[in-house]
Amino acid sequence: MDISLVLTHDCNLGCGYCYTGAKFRKRMPRETAHKALDLAFGGRSDEIQLSYFGGEPTLEIDLLLELAKEARMRAGKLGKKLVQTVTTNGTLLDAEKIAALYAEDIYLALSIDGVQAAHDVNRPQMGGGSSFAAVERCLHLLIAAGKPFETISVVTPASAPYLGESVRFLFDAGVPRVSLNPCYEAAWDDDALAAWGKGLKEASEAMASWMRRGRTVSISTFDNKILAALKGGLGCEDKCKLGDGFAAVSPDGWLYGCERLVAEDDKPGDRIGHVDTGVQMPKVKELRPNIGEDRHAINEECVECTERFRCSASCGCANRAETGDLQVAGGVQCWHEKTSARIADEMAEGLFRELDPVFLRWFYGRMGIDPELLAEKIRDGSIPLPQLTRDQATIGTVARKRIPEGKRALPVLR
Secondary structure, three states, X not given: OEEEEEOEOOOOEOOOOOOOOOOOOOEOOHHHHHHHHHXXXXXXXXXXXXXXEOOOHHHHHHHHHHHHXXXXXXXXXXXXXXXXXXXXXXXXXXXXXXXXXXXXXEEEEEEOOOOHHHHHHHOEEOOOOEOHHHHHHHHHHHHHHOOOEEEEEEEOOOOHHHHHHHHHHHHXXXXXXXXXXXXXXXXXXXXXXXXXXXXXXXXXXXXXXXXXXXXXXXXXXHHXXXXXXXXXXXXXXXXXXXXXXXXXXXXXXEEEOOHHHHOOOOOXXXXXXXXXXXXXXXXXXXXXXXXXXXXXXXXXXXXXXOOHHHOOOOOHXXXXXHHOOOOOOOHHHHHHHHHHHHHHHHHHHHHHHOOOHHHHHHHOHHHOOOHHHHHHHHHOOOOOOOOOOOOOOOOOOOOHHHOOOOOOOOOOOX
16 A cells, blocks of 8 residues: 655645645654554555655654655565655755655655745745745755656646746756646636646746757656557546555544545544554545546536546545535636646647657657657658647536535636
8 A cells, every 4th residue: 555644744834725734743653653654565565655745744854764764674575666755845955864865765856836936925934934045955956966856836826927937947957857736726717727828838848848959857747648648548547546555644643545635634534544443445435436436526527528538637635625525626627637638739749740759758668669669660651640639628617516515616617
């Protein structure tokens, strides 16, 4: 089982969009943490992923490193493949701590919302003041370390106008992979959506530009759409694992289907077990009845949508963020899925036509296909040039009757 350990409820930043609720000094006891490792390594899977989360997990850097070392030892003894990641705001890290994390083979994801204007509007220090300088310092330390890492940027109506500039800034600095996480629960109006769409287009152009210059860079939003198109759709393994092979552990040892659901650990209805008893599948199925099916949102409008085959509306937490229901997608999410798919296809087709070697290697190489041989066969006509662009269904309103009573109305999107 893959496990996310919420090491603390505390944080030194006061991000306006944070879904973890109020911050307070509550750390995970070592006994609870080691029981979480027992849960992770107790299954039959040969591959295990451990994620360290918070609050800000590096407030508990000693516990984090202790657990990571223990996990590596267990994986070695059991012959299991282990992937460990930490999501951090980076403000507490220095070169020594970064080296210690990398020594335990931990993959780092740095939260930075882009250029200073985008970052400061969303991610102030707790109590006020800019956190940008501290985060940028960490960014340059990670780049200097020369190890794989990524950045995570949350997109809000306030930061959307800076999106293209922010992605260029990150790539220009040397970031290899940018993850864009939409804040679906924010109040998106037409102007904000237009700015977001413009920013996504500019981000795709920045990605394509670097590929044409011979450098592999990626943006999660576009990678996911292109890979899904090439594979013929999202497989079950690509969709939300809420409660099914994944659990988040609160500092008190309660299990949740996702770290986003832990929040302040005060909603018993979202709990799916405890480290002392394990995951209770009846609780999982009660929380998300379609967990054993295709896991997609249950909106009637989704049934015949041309983008359903690669739509990410299987994410229960994204659904709940906008509509209050784990199984009901909202209008902003629908807009984003359609818009990002169109932009990803446009970028992909341009790079396909050029037979860009970096692009072919990044996407086809990961699928076990020789990119040079593929390019050769396309040039000699043995294989037709792939076509990704498809008719985009009209982006309409997600039915209001599906929205749980009392939740905010969805915008009409066209």
